[in-house]
Amino acid sequence: MSVRLSEVKQGHSAVIERVGGSGALRRRILEMGMLKGVRVHVEKYAPLKDPIELIVRGMHVSLRVEEAAEIIVDDIQ
Amino acid sequence: MKDPHMTERVLTIALAGNPNSGKTTIFNTLTGTRQKVGNWPGVTVEKKEGLIEYRGQTLKIVDLPGTYSLTPFSIEEIVARNFILDDHPDVVIDIIDASNLERSLYLATQLRELDCKVVFALNMMDVATARGAKIDVAKLSELLDVPVVQTVGNRQKGIDDLLAAAVDLAHSNKPVPQKRKVRYNPEVEKAIEALQQDLAAQLRGILPYHPRWTAIKLIENDTIVQERVAAVAGEKGAAVFETARRQREHLADRFNDEPEIITTDERYGFISGIVKEVLTTSIRQRIDISRNIDLVLTNRIVGLPIFFFFIWAMFQLTFTLGAYPQDWIEAGFGLLASAMGYLLPEGLLKELVLDGIIQGVGTVAVFLPNILILFFCIALFEDTGYMARAAFLMDKIMHLVGLHGKSFIPMLMGFGCNVPAIMATRTLESQTDRILTILITPFMSCSAKLPVYIILAGAFFGAKAGTVIFIIYLTGIVFSIATGRLFRSTLFRGADAPFVMELPPYRVPMFKSLMIHMWDRSKIFIKRMGGVILIGSMVVWALASFPRPAEIHERHAAEAARIEARFEERAAGADIPRPELEAQRDTALSELDRRTQAEQAEQSLLGRLGHGMAPFFAPIGVDWRGGIALLSGFVAKEIVVSTLGVLYAVSDDESTDQALQHALRASGMTGLSAMAMMVFVLLYLPCVATVAAIRRETGSVRWMLFSVVYSTGMAWLMAFTVYQGGRIVGLG
Numbered sequence: 001m002s003v004r005l006s007e008v009k010q011g012h013s014a015v016i017e018r019v020g021g022s023g024a025l026r027r028r029i030l031e032m033g034m035l036k037g038v039r040v041h042v043e044k045y046a047p048l049k050d051p052i053e054l055i056v057r058g059m060h061v062s063l064r065v066e067e068a069a070e071i072i073v074d075d076i077q
Numbered sequence: 078m079k080d081p082h083m084t085e086r087v088l089t090i091a092l093a094g095n096p097n098s099g100k101t102t103i104f105n106t107l108t109g110t111r112q113k114v115g116n117w118p119g120v121t122v123e124k125k126e127g128l129i130e131y132r133g134q135t136l137k138i139v140d141l142p143g144t145y146s147l148t149p150f151s152i153e154e155i156v157a158r159n160f161i162l163d164d165h166p167d168v169v170i171d172i173i174d175a176s177n178l179e180r181s182l183y184l185a186t187q188l189r190e191l192d193c194k195v196v197f198a199l200n201m202m203d204v205a206t207a208r209g210a211k212i213d214v215a216k217l218s219e220l221l222d223v224p225v226v227q228t229v230g231n232r233q234k235g236i237d238d239l240l241a242a243a244v245d246l247a248h249s250n251k252p253v254p255q256k257r258k259v260r261y262n263p264e265v266e267k268a269i270e271a272l273q274q275d276l277a278a279q280l281r282g283i284l285p286y287h288p289r290w291t292a293i294k295l296i297e298n299d300t301i302v303q304e305r306v307a308a309v310a311g312e313k314g315a316a317v318f319e320t321a322r323r324q325r326e327h328l329a330d331r332f333n334d335e336p337e338i339i340t341t342d343e344r345y346g347f348i349s350g351i352v353k354e355v356l357t358t359s360i361r362q363r364i365d366i367s368r369n370i371d372l373v374l375t376n377r378i379v380g381l382p383i384f385f386f387f388i389w390a391m392f393q394l395t396f397t398l399g400a401y402p403q404d405w406i407e408a409g410f411g412l413l414a415s416a417m418g419y420l421l422p423e424g425l426l427k428e429l430v431l432d433g434i435i436q437g438v439g440t441v442a443v444f445l446p447n448i449l450i451l452f453f454c455i456a457l458f459e460d461t462g463y464m465a466r467a468a469f470l471m472d473k474i475m476h477l478v479g480l481h482g483k484s485f486i487p488m489l490m491g492f493g494c495n496v497p498a499i500m501a502t503r504t505l506e507s508q509t510d511r512i513l514t515i516l517i518t519p520f521m522s523c524s525a526k527l528p529v530y531i532i533l534a535g536a537f538f539g540a541k542a543g544t545v546i547f548i549i550y551l552t553g554i555v556f557s558i559a560t561g562r563l564f565r566s567t568l569f570r571g572a573d574a575p576f577v578m579e580l581p582p583y584r585v586p587m588f589k590s591l592m593i594h595m596w597d598r599s600k601i602f603i604k605r606m607g608g609v610i611l612i613g614s615m616v617v618w619a620l621a622s623f624p625r626p627a628e629i630h631e632r633h634a635a636e637a638a639r640i641e642a643r644f645e646e647r648a649a650g651a652d653i654p655r656p657e658l659e660a661q662r663d664t665a666l667s668e669l670d671r672r673t674q675a676e677q678a679e680q681s682l683l684g685r686l687g688h689g690m691a692p693f694f695a696p697i698g699v700d701w702r703g704g705i706a707l708l709s710g711f712v713a714k715e716i717v718v719s720t721l722g723v724l725y726a727v728s729d730d731e732s733t734d735q736a737l738q739h740a741l742r743a744s745g746m747t748g749l750s751a752m753a754m755m756v757f758v759l760l761y762l763p764c765v766a767t768v769a770a771i772r773r774e775t776g777s778v779r780w781m782l783f784s785v786v787y788s789t790g791m792a793w794l795m796a797f798t799v800y801q802g803g804r805i806v807g808l809g
């Protein structure tokens with residue numbers, strides 16, 4: 001079942017199915033290695049619920065919620 | 078054999094790498110203190126370079142901006158790529174974070190695609206090893222056909238080998254290897270091939286860059302390369318662009334996605350192939366210390382309080398610890414002033430030195446300790462990795478203003494002094510964020526404005542002074558938020574910079590790099606004191622001292638003589654004790670001095686300017702004296718108070734403040750006009766040091782002028798609203 005990355009709860013992980021959005025943002029996300037088939041772990045939400053801290057390929061990255069909503073994921077664990 | 082010509086040429090070595098890969102550390106090790114910090118032409122990106130001698134040859138080391146990629150989206154990436162493309166450095170050293178091989182190799186493969194000589198520095202080898210990663214260095218070197226050197230930047234390990242490898246490569250005649258670059262899938266390769274042929278057929282000999290690379294970039298719809306090709310191609314460009322368009326369309330059709338996304342994907346595919354061959358990770362997963370630290374520092378409940386505590390501690394340190402050297406500097410300038418007063422003969426020169434230079438530079442110089450400490454704290458935040466966490470914590474709030482989380486700290490520093498605050502915007506990656514932050518920071522009321530509020534609020538609001546001052550500060554904050562939103566939706570329209578930010582592992586900072594960091598920035602402030610501020614003080618002094626109507630000074634001399642004569646006469650009469658008479662005489666003389674000074678100030682150019690601008694100040698309830706004081710505040714905001722003191726001819730003793738407040742009340746100012754004046758002081762043009770900082774950090778005179786005009790215009794409008802609005806409502 002596919003959901004948006006922004007809907008994945010803290011402490012869970014999921015596999016990227018598709019990166020939506022457009023232009024600079026999409027390209028930037030992809031260039032940081034968040035490509036289709038890569039597993040991302042939702043490490044935590046910031047105290048004000050935005051942004052999100054993710055772990056991708058062993059690296060900690062933060063994304064805004066609205067940006068994470070562009071990433072469609074699958075296979076939540 | 079040594080080639081005699083070779084030793085004469087300066088070799089340029091550029092350092093490229095991801096942010097936090099250890100680039101600055103290695104740059105500092107290579108160049109030591111012989112580095113020059115400036116800006117890349119026309120943009121606000123910091124440029125560092127340094128000349129060093131190596132094996133009898135001069136090397137120019139250039140630190141490129143830290144980037145994750147060379148796709149020209151951000152200014153940093155454009156700057157880095159253009160430098161490699163247009164300045165043709167002899168060698169590019171790519172600093173690779175060995176503990177994060179996969180991601181680092183993305184930039185590395187892009188560098189390999191560019192036609193330049195590359196050496197890899199496999200940095201953070203200690204971290205990689207500690208995480209149980211083993212890297213087959215020889216294999217990596219072979220797979221990409223690039224010399225690879227292992228380094229540990231913070232322990233200066235491997236740096237000599239790195240430099241040797243770079244210089245050897247620069248001298249070798251071996252062409253840049255064309256194989257071992259990324260190979261895309263056959264469809265993409267076919268498209269590249271077709272376009273490359275077209276390019277060769279149409280534009281042979283005039284193509285600025287390597288044909289294959291140009292073809293790839295055109296397929297990726299790279300606007301900068303398109304422009305460059307169009308510029309050299311003229312009419313012949315049309316056919317090429319047509320081919321590129323067709324190939325793009327074909328690929329988009331075939332893969333159901335944009336070609337540049339496909340190439341990104343393919344690059345990562347190529348990289349995972351390499352990583353599989355060179356990297357072995359032992360199963361044993363080490364505990365991630367950074368992750369544990371973040372359980373506390375970015376914790377949902379205590380994260381923000383801890384952050385505010387750090388900020389509070391930073392200001393505490395700045396103002397309590399900074400107070401000691403501040404006293405010394407003040408005493409030093411006092412000593413200097415009395416020495417000069419003693420040495421120099423009465424006259425213009427003495428006035429220039431005492432009232433112009435020492436007074437002007439002195440009031441700004443006392444901020445130096447604060448600035449050093451602030452920069453030290455910022456360097457600490459940056460080098461430990463905490464700055465990224467601060468941005469993470471504050472981003473939600475800053476995003477409401479249309480800014481990045483990292484803008485918070487510079488803006489906050491604005492409460493201390495705008496100069497370091499504006500320089501601290503260098504920690505922001507996006508040019509737009511940086512300029513926007515620079516434009517709104519001056520509305521954070523700096524500490525130099527506080528004495529002005531204290532005098533005015535104290536004079537007219539008595540016990541409510543504290544509340545009034547608080548409201549003024551709040552107005553500044555609200556105003557900067559409003560300005561931020563306004564500019565975001567007008568001048569800087571378009572999507573915010575994406576907030577894809579790495580939270581690097583925490584690291585123990587190196588003392589040396591903290592010092593270099595602090596010093597680099599403080600140096601700029603000190604240079605400015607010797608330059609802009611010195612000149613500014615002299616100009617204001619001259620404006621206040623000329624012309625010097627002889628009549629005023631003659632009257633002064635005559636009056637002084639009369640007082641002396643009267644004193645002698647009464648002393649001779651001797652029915653009052655002599656010391657008492659002396660005291661009376663001295664009071665009369667200093668009273669006279671003050672009156673003369675005030676008269677002189679009124680007659681001076683500055684005074685005339687004040688009178689001339691009276692129509693400008695009248696609608697906001699400020700008289701000509703206030704106007705002059707505000708004008709003189711351009712040198713430094715505290716000077717507003719001392720100028721008011723001169724103009725109202727109040728005495729120079731302990732109770733100056735009270736005397737001045739008394740004089741202000743007597744002058745017909747009201748609570749309302751004081752309020753309007755405070756609002757004006759809060760918002761109007763920043764001091765000369767800040768204006769110079771804006772000019773320097775935005776790299777543009779236009780932004781500087783814009784900031785000056787916008788802030789002064791808004792200040793007037795707001796003060797006008799307060800004053801006239803208040804009058805209509807019946808206040809004042």
Ligand SMILES: Nc1nc2c(ncn2[C@@H]2O[C@H](COP(=O)(O)OP(=O)(O)O)[C@@H](O)[C@H]2O)c(=O)[nH]1
Pocket residue numbers: 094095096097098099100101102103143200201202203204228229230231232460461584585586587
């Ligand atoms: N453990 C370890 N730390 C390093 C190494 N090289 C640099 N550092 C540290 O990594 C942090 C970031 O380095 P810096 O040079 O500022 O990175 P830059 O963003 O690429 O300029 C600093 O705290 C350095 O002391 C290394 O090889 N090993």
Ligand SMILES: [Mg+2]
Pocket residue numbers: 097100101102143
């Ligand atoms: Mg750096």
